[in-house]
């Protein structure tokens with residue numbers, strides 16, 4: 631494929647998927663999940679809808695895969711076009727820093743956020759199926775899982791904002 635066309639396609643995928651990823655994680659971390667937590671049992675129902683029916687974790691995995699894969703290809707492309715010279719430039723270092731923030735967030739998402747959200751969904755389902763109020767143990771476990779997910783979401787939102795900030799200034803670094 632002609633180089634400019636490839637660049638345009640990769641940048642289109644990269645910037646749109648990256649912007650959606652940062653925005654979605656930020657809104658879930660700072661607005662949606664706190665609202666879910668403040669809504670008691672109704673919040674559990676909304677979480678079940680988001681995770682089970684709307685497949686929110688899978689949506690995040692698609693966005694992160696599209697952003698990271700296209701970003702790595704753009705990174706390699708810049709290096710190849712300059713015979714490796716570009717990798718030693720300041721912009722390359724700042725793009726690399728932003729990429730590291732985003733990749734750490736993806737690893738956290740897959741190893742902490744997704745499994746914790748799944749455990750919350752399963753426990754909420756067990757409680758709902760029992761027909762009665764949750765036991766003290768179930769309540770404690772739910773509170774622990776919710777706190778863990780909120781913390782992981784906050785860290786992810788912060789890292790992704792730092793990734794977007796690095797990407798937005800990298801090109802102009804002297």
Ligand code: HEM
Pocket residue numbers: 641644645648649651652697698700701702704705706708725728729730732733790793794797798799800801
């Ligand atoms: C939240 C994640 C990310 C966001 C929001 C994001 C956003 C952006 C944006 C807006 C640009 C355009 C900057 C400009 O033209 O001045 C860009 C460029 C770039 N990004 Fe990312 N990015 C993210 C993650 C990554 C990752 C994981 C990599 C992996 C290596 C990466 C590598 C690059 C590269 C190499 C460019 C330069 C493309 C070019 O030379 O035209 N980005 N990114």
